[in-house]
């Protein structure tokens with residue numbers, strides 16, 4: 001973007017009167033924040049120069065006349081921002097330096113010079129375009145060698161590379177013809193080098209070897225220009241991602257496994273340790289190669305960017321289930337260096353839980369999504385021992401060992417089980433149907449059954465469904481009563497939970513380890529003796545986030561399984577009026593069919609937080625180009 005040679009051979013000459021007929025035009029492009037030189041040069045001696053711009057009315061940008069700068073008519077926006085490159089305009093140089101250009105400075109400038117010898121005016125038109133600030137952002141992976149670009153069009157006599165947060169230390173300093181190690185930060189010792197030792201052609205780019213996540217930050221390259229002795233700089237944001245990471249996703253989500261650098265990637269193999277030699281996804285020679293893909297990923301994976309533009313080899317994995325959990329590897333080839341790098345990602349998709357409250361007589365849906373084209377799927381219930389709820393094998397339902405209570409009451413939600421949907425519809429539910437329904441899929445690789453989802457079904461007689469309304473700040477009691485008074489285990493759960501339970505008691509212990517964090521120190525049994533089977537729970541200091549469906553389960557010694565016997569819908573509103581101490585308990589006898597879908601167990605988790613690079617105020621930016 002620097003100076004463009006000017007030829008004024010065809011410039012028209014005028015006497016005093018200035019009219020635009022035609023002129024030499026120069027286009028100059030620069031970046032916001034940079035200083036830019038508007039070039040205007042003649043071969044004669046100059047006695048006056050006027051810089052003006054369209055749309056400034058009677059005001060000018062800069063005027064030099066009768067041996068000095070004439071500020072009277074200068075437009076406000078150029079005050080203290082413009083200066084002649086050469087105060088004496090020696091050799092006919094009337095070029096103007098405009099400091100810290102902004103996009104608002106874009107426009108058509110006119111340079112008019114008065115030639116002493118010929119006593120005539122000459123002019124040049126300059127179209128200036130100021131682009132918005134452009135940050136140089138570099139993405140890399142731990143272990144990679146990274147080039148931080150810094151190039152000018154001039155010759156360089158010194159370069160200093162620094163980074164925000166290193167105090168007085170630098171990364172690299174080259175001065176007086178050599179590397180100056182005195183002030184180098186120890187973490188960069190023997191790890192940095194100029195791409196071109198001689199900085200030929202103005203290349204002061206720096207190679208940082210074997211970057212780590214600790215190298216993430218804002219870097220600054222300052223170069224001293226040989227011709228002018230002035231300094232120019234550029235800032236670069238470097239973001240180094242770890243080559244090992246953990247990602248947790250919710251069942252049913254689409255997940256992006258990140259794998260991105262700034263360099264161009266020519267090939268990538270995504271694989272999973274336990275499925276090798278099959279791969280998850282292969283991209284080579286400009287296209288997806290399906291040959292060796294594991295069948296469970298067919299039609300389910302895609303690159304975030306089809307062409308891997310900008311070095312993005314991240315993979316999108318659609319509708320994950322817990323069986324997608326595993327150690328994934330992104331092995332990619334960097335085109336420029338023909339070298340291979342890899343990233344390891346542990347994906348964890350926790351077992352899905354769903355709480356299904358219902359009233360007897362209702363139709364309920366037990367949901368389960370298995371991997372596409374699963375060959376064997378089994379539904380079972382903890383307390384039914386060797387009888388199962390449903391078995392699907394080799395394309396058929398197998399009725400041999402089905403528990404008799406489900407005969408003629410069960411149907412598949414989708415007979416074709418498209419997209420692995422093996423959800424069940426149970427008609428005419430009764431209280432004896434309450435229990436934990438587990439859906440498993442048979443994994444061919446490990447020859448074992450893998451649990452996909454727990455459906456906690458709780459069926460209560462009509463009228464026993466409870467709705468409790470409360471306000472934030474209050475304490476509330478959620479009732480639960482068992483007919484069995486010999487209680488060895490109680491568990492309170494909620495439709496949305498981060499932990500395993502809200503409150504739990506088993507074999508004489510009040511468990512705390514896997515309690516949902518949001519209930520810590522806020523819940524307890526109303527009667528810790530649970531006299532007469534009273535397992536009611538008190539929740540203190542309510543917040544609106546406590547709203548949801550709660551259910552209470554009791555451990556059945558005979559079957560060694562959990563039976564859910566009570567459910568409560570709690571809604572907590574933000575307190576608006578004056579403080580109310582007591583809680584209104586409204587036992588709903590509504591006959592409205594409960595919308596089961598509303599109760600899907602959803603966990604909100606955030607993964608992939610990323611660090612923002614440190615910010616830094618520019619000092620006095622000069623024109624500079626990046627790569």
Ligand SMILES: *[C@@H]1O[C@H](CO)[C@@H](O)[C@H](O)[C@H]1NC(C)=O
Nearest residue numbers: 004024025026027028127129
């Ligand atoms: C300057 O840019 C304009 C378009 O913005 C173009 O038409 C013209 O040819 C350019 N002139 C020069 C000298 O590059």
Ligand SMILES: *[C@@H]1O[C@H](CO)[C@@H](O)[C@H](O)[C@H]1NC(C)=O
Nearest residue numbers: 043044045046091092116117
């Ligand atoms: C400019 O002026 C100097 C002296 O003031 C003179 O020597 C020189 O010849 C002039 N240049 C031209 C191109 O007229």
Ligand SMILES: *[C@@H]1O[C@H](CO)[C@@H](O)[C@H](O)[C@H]1NC(C)=O
Nearest residue numbers: 153154155156201202226227
């Ligand atoms: C850089 O220096 C070389 C020789 O030292 C010179 O030939 C060249 O013109 C200079 N380049 C610039 C852009 O000034």
Ligand SMILES: *[C@@H]1O[C@H](CO)[C@@H](O)[C@H](O)[C@H]1NC(C)=O
Nearest residue numbers: 242243244245246247346348
């Ligand atoms: C990933 O999770 C495991 C536990 O599952 C933990 O030990 C490890 O430190 C985690 N690694 C990272 C990079 O967070």
Ligand SMILES: *[C@@H]1O[C@H](CO)[C@@H](O)[C@H](O)[C@H]1NC(C)=O
Nearest residue numbers: 244245246326327344345346
């Ligand atoms: C990922 O899981 C594997 C096997 O479970 C383990 O060896 C490895 O340390 C884990 N990696 C991370 C980053 O947690």
Ligand SMILES: *[C@@H]1O[C@H](CO)[C@@H](O)[C@H](O)[C@H]1NC(C)=O
Nearest residue numbers: 142143243331340341342343
């Ligand atoms: C993956 O990267 C690690 C560390 O950079 C390296 O030790 C390992 O050999 C690489 N594995 C493959 C298959 O390239």
Ligand SMILES: *[C@@H]1O[C@H](CO)[C@@H](O)[C@H](O)[C@H]1NC(C)=O
Nearest residue numbers: 298299300319372373419420
């Ligand atoms: C399951 O497979 C079918 C046919 O191969 C495909 O059309 C569908 O998109 C797949 N669904 C999922 C969720 O992978």
Ligand SMILES: *[C@@H]1O[C@H](CO)[C@@H](O)[C@H](O)[C@H]1NC(C)=O
Nearest residue numbers: 473474475540541580581582
């Ligand atoms: C809730 O219970 C706690 C602990 O028993 C008590 O300190 C607090 O005053 C109660 N709050 C209300 C609003 O009753």
Ligand SMILES: *[C@@H]1O[C@H](CO)[C@@H](O)[C@H](O)[C@H]1NC(C)=O
Nearest residue numbers: 479480481526527534535536
């Ligand atoms: C449980 O016991 C408390 C007092 O200990 C009582 O207020 C409550 O009504 C009882 N709940 C049931 C369902 O019996």
Ligand SMILES: *[C@@H]1O[C@H](CO)[C@@H](O)[C@H](O)[C@H]1NC(C)=O
Nearest residue numbers: 484485486487488556557558
């Ligand atoms: C309660 O259950 C325990 C464990 O099964 C058993 O040992 C005990 O006899 C039972 N007590 C009563 C009163 O039923």
